[in-house]
């Protein structure tokens with residue numbers, strides 16, 4: 109069973125053997141014998157259960173093999189073929205081959221990304237778990253005094269940590285969350301219960317909040333929207349479409365109208381959204397139009413529910429799939445269209461092998477199945493704008509908001525000189541933003557504040573020697589958190605107590621530097637005592653439906669100020685938001701990444717677009733120390749064209765070329781020993797340089813090796829080598845050549861979205 113397989117004939121019945129790809133990082137298929145009884149089911153794309161060493165695992169048949177390579181013996185037999193139709197359609201199997209070849213990933217890992225997890229399990233996946241969730245509830249929230257607390261937890265620091273964590277989470281928290289996500293000890297939880305400080309409650313598990321959710325029938329299209337729909341529908345299906353519509357122009361309605369036509373013609377569709385928890389409104393609108401035809405594929409589904417949704421699509425019982433990037437592989441039948449909403453979002457890039465970009469995979473799939481591809485955004489990526497400029501994508505614009513509402517005016521506030529509110533002390537809080545917020549609260553309107561940095565302060569610094577405590581495993585400063593109090597590493601989760609004195613020089617006071625969302629929340633609470641404030645960042649959204657709860661409260665008017673990280677900049681549509689403030693626009697501007705400007709532009713323009721969606725209009729305030737930066741200026745003008753005009757020259761000669769002017773592949777080498785890592789990176793770079801001159805006509809540019817900006821991460825050293833080539837086929841040959849060599853310490857990332 110160990111021979112590499114060639115491609116055989118198309119049908120299973122004619123060959124007694126089949127080539128099977130297993131979900132393992134090995135770049136070849138395995139040959140198995142096909143028992144007569146299974147011959148009809150063993151066709152390309154079918155799932156089969158096969159023995160591998162002493163286990164049974166699921167594999168995918170890629171071809172029938174009628175002639176065995178001579179040197180093979182000991183061929184094992186396929187033990188089962190569980191499905192009555194192949195799990196992967198020919199198009200999805202072909203898409204898997206494309207993923208494998210384009211990203212240089214083993215075919216097995218590419219196919220593993222296409223089929224959802226439960227379908228790789230030999231045991232039948234469990235059905236939806238009806239069980240109850242266990243909640244740890246504090247019996248008295250807030251003990252009387254610090255002294256009492258010290259006394260009670262004297263010999264139980266772990267118990268205290270649990271106590272204070274639950275306290276910070278509002279007095280109760282799911283046990284599974286505390287144990288699994290926050291890695292608190294079960295013993296300490298039980299200790300608290302024994303001590304009488306907490307009890308366990310059983311609450312019925314919350315039902316899927318998307319189930320049954322829908323919104324009223326959509327409004328009739330505006331004339332602009334109708335023209336765009338007509339324009340798109342008369343564009344040849346093979347021509348991808350960019351819908352470049354300003355924030356609030358009603359792009360969702362255009363998608364829905366087109367999808368309606370697709371479904372009416374008997375075909376199916378996929379709508380990709382960046383993060384489903386952040387887009388409940390979009391999901392509701394889709395449900396409103398397509399009702400039970402829709403399968404919503406979100407991370408909250410149990411294995412059983414996920415498998416059910418997959419089967420319902422595969423059988424054609426549901427025709428429309430909505431979900432994040434992996435929904436690009438949804439087994440929708442007779443696919444007629446794929447819509448990629450907010451196509452510029454980096455979350456469309458998968459962080460593990462095969463490291464695909466869902467937008468690009470969508471383009472390939474659409475082509476394979478003769479489906480229409482629609483990319484939508486108010487701030488399209490430069491890659492997509494470049495495709496449009498070359499005539500490979502057809503652009504439709506919605507330059508105005510629905511209902512003749514103007515885009516909100518944006519005021520850029522220069523933090524170096526603008527008058528600040530004195531009470532704010534360490535917080536960058538201008539008088540202009542302050543009075544706008546106060547005014548909105550006065551009029552009972554809502555405010556959104558963006559600060560793209562979680563935690564309380566960015567770091568602790570000793571005022572005497574300048575020491576900044578860093579993570580022992582990652583070369584970055586530890587972030588100060590208050591709830592619960594700790595220094596925490598945002599990359600690996602390492603935690604340690606906040607030092608009272610300097611560990612280096614012993615100085616007795618330590619200073620908190622830099623602003624995080626927790627501190628901003630604290631400040632706002634003091635400044636606007638009566639305002640109801642909600643914070644949305646990774647720390648407040650660890651539990652399953654937390655995003656949903658927060659956004660629901662904003663929608664119902666139970667929140668006056670919503671503050672948060674980039675999570676609050678996506679797609680939200682709250683008509684009562686009249687003031688949007690970007691508290692510090694510069695948090696990402698100086699990252700050592702060629703997309704730092706683009707990300708800042710998108711973030712600021714998108715959050716600005718949350719303002720003024722209702723009858724009361726809106727205003728936006730952008731606080732920055734770089735008021736003349738083209739990213740900030742273009743965002744203030746809501747103009748992606750202005751941004752592209754300034755940014756594109758920076759990425760082309762005589763400057764070092766970057767995408768979209770060249771393709772990029774990043775090789776990241778990581779290891780626990782620094783010298784070994786640097787040495788391997790050196791050898792990777794040497795191999796690439798040899799390949800370029802020997803086989804690629806020198807068309808490949810090799811940069812490095814160099815330490816990654818994040819040189820140490822989770823205890824590993826990291827070095828990278830960047831390669832560039834204008835011609836995609838050159839990069840394709842490089843990643844495939846490397847796939848054949850494949851080294852576990854080297855990660856290959858084609859079209860990386862981050863260079864950190």
Ligand code: ADP
Nearest residue numbers: 327328329330355356357358359360361510681
């Ligand atoms: P975008 O995604 O382009 O930012 P949305 O799709 O969220 O915009 O639409 C913005 C708002 O305008 C939503 O509240 C939506 O219901 C409303 N809207 C869109 N199209 C129409 C229309 N034709 N008539 C009335 N309201 C509309």
Ligand code: ZN
Nearest residue numbers: 579582597600
């Ligand atoms: Zn760390």
